[in-house]
Every structure is written in structure tokens, then in C-alpha cells.
Amino acid sequence: MPKLLFREDLLDTLKDSKEAGAYLEAALRENLNGFLSALKDVAEAQGGMSRLAKTANLNRAGVYRMFSKKGNPAFRNIMLLLECLGYEVRIERARHKKRGHIHYRLGYQKLRKAA
DSSP, rough: OOHHHHHHHHHHHTTHHHHHHHHHHHHHHHHHHHHHHHHHHHHHHHHHHHHHHHTOOOOOOHHHHTSTTOOOOHHHHHHHHHHHHHHEEEOOOSSSSSSOOOOOOOEEOOOOOOO
């Protein structure tokens, strides 16, 4: 039961675009699998997979497959889904002097509806 409550609270928090952006950025810093899981959480919180698939003009089953344990989404599809959710990925040169240190930054913006 507590796990279910945590999930509901998480999805409620991720309805806020800034909270969701911070969540995605933190997940991206950890690893790719964690990022895909976080992206799935954000998609569910912000309208669901069916709505995301429709916005991205992708097959709903294909979107679900991307997020499955065996899923291996193409980079362009990840970028498309992020864009449909109102986010973009930026690459910045690391400020650290250590070579080989990878730094990601996920930008977020609120999408405006076309008039």
C-alpha cells in the first residue's frame, strides 16, 4: 500500500513542469535506464502514454514498447518524446577540469499551444 501512495504522490508532483524537469535531469545524471524510467513517469503524469503517442504521431503500442524492459528506443524517438512533453536536451562543456567527466543538462520549457 505505501508503494502505491508514493507512486500517486510522485505522479502528482510530476504534473508540474519544473518539478518534472528537475526529476528528468537528476535521472539523466544517474544512467540511461533510470532516465527512461523517469521519462515514462513524466509522460504518465502529464497526460499518459496514449496522449504522448498521439502528440508525437507515433503508434501507442510502439511507445509502450520503448519504455518496456526490453525496449531500446532510438535517440531521435527520445528527443521527439521530450519535445512533445515540452523539454529539450542541451549539451554543455563540463566546467570540471577532469577529462572524461560527462555532464548532461536537460532544459525544460512550457510548450505554448498554437493559436
